[in-house]
Structure formats: structure tokens, C-alpha cells
Amino acid sequence: MTNTDRELIKASFGKILEDELIDEIISTAEIREFETGDYLIDFNQYVKRIPLLLEGVIKVVREDMDEGGLVLYFLEGGETCAMTMSCCMGHKKSEVRAVAEAAGKVAMVPVSKMEEWMAKYHSWRAYVIENYNNRFNELLTAVDGLAFMKMDERLENYLRETAKVTNAKTVSKTHQEIANELNTSRVVVSRLLKTLENKGMIKLNRSSIELLN
């Protein structure tokens, strides 16, 4: 592990976890770099390591009949995947796929360590529970979107969320990609985007959308 990796771990977790635990993470974790589009975890995979996200953005999706999948939640720096943890603890196959939305790094720690830390460190227990809560809340938002929101609201929400996690005001995706993620047709996405543009909320370009306001 390089010095910058160590610094990265301290920067991401130093405020939440106790120093002794940070040292344990540094000595046991394995750093893995990933590029946009990489699958970090896939369906039916047995997971033996817990990913602690240091840099980048990871999208966690559920399987779907057509391409794209249903987005459950996003992970950003300092967060970890609740689904993966529950799979590991129960020694079950992964029910989800984790795909990189933006390039970055994860620290992978063995499940055995994570169980040990649960008993040993209060800050670790608090961190794990906090993460479960956050993921669960995001999951509720995703369910609300499917059950109650109209497609135009879902699209606006999607644009805002995507812009937020990538920390930019432009969304570099094609209408087709957006349609896949929202489980609708490109015709609808193109039409709704056009009306948003006419309302002055966005600016449309080829393969990217600029958010105004």
C-alpha cells in the first residue's frame, strides 16, 4: 500500500473511526483501483471481502429483464455497501451488482476482520449501522420513485442525483442510457428532456445534458 493510499484512508475514515482501527484497516486492507464501468461485484458472486469506498462513485443495481437494471443506491467516499455486508455475513451469493459510475479506489477488508471489529470497536459498529440506515433510506426513495412518481419527476430527479454524485452540472449520458436506467423508452426521455429544455431548466447537447439554475 502506498503512502497516498494510507492518507486516503485517513481522510475518508479518520473522522469516523478510531485511530487503532484505522491502523488495522491499513495493515489488512487491499487497495483496488477501478475505472468507470467496471463491475466490482456481480450477481451470484460469493463475496469474501468488504469494500470500503475511498474515491469515486459506485452504483448498486438489482437485476432486471432488460439491460440497465434498477438502481438501488449510490455509494460515495467513506461509505460501504450494506447489501454486500449482509451477503458476506450470511455467506450468500450477491443479490446485486456494483458498477463504477466514476473511477476511484476501494479498500477491501476480509469478512473475518469485519466480524472481529464488530466486537472490538464501538466506532465500527456505529459506522456499520449508520451505513445500513443511509442505504435503507436511499432504497425507500428508489421505491417511492417507482411507485408514486411520474416519469417527468423521475427524470428530473435522476438528472439532479446524477449531477450530484459526479459533482458536475452536466450529465454525460445518452437518452437511450437514461431510458434504460429509468426503464422507459428513449422516445419518452427525448420528449421530456425537450420540454425541460423549453422550460429553460436544461441545455441539451449530443451525449450530454447541462443543468441550469
Add this chain to the structure above:
DNA sequence: TCATTAACACGGG
């Protein structure tokens, strides 16, 4: 009414 599918034309790389 509104979404989906198929089909087509336009234009930029």
C-alpha cells in the same frame, strides 16, 4: 391519455 414500438430524416464526427 399516455407509453411503447417501429420507422424515418437530420447532422456531426
Add this chain to the structure above:
DNA sequence: CCCGTGTTAATGA
């Protein structure tokens, strides 16, 4: 030419 985009017509829920 290929791909992303914008639009229309037909059909269905």
C-alpha cells in the same frame, strides 16, 4: 457511414 437525436404513426393499457 454510424450513432445520437427529434419526430411521427400505429397500437395498446
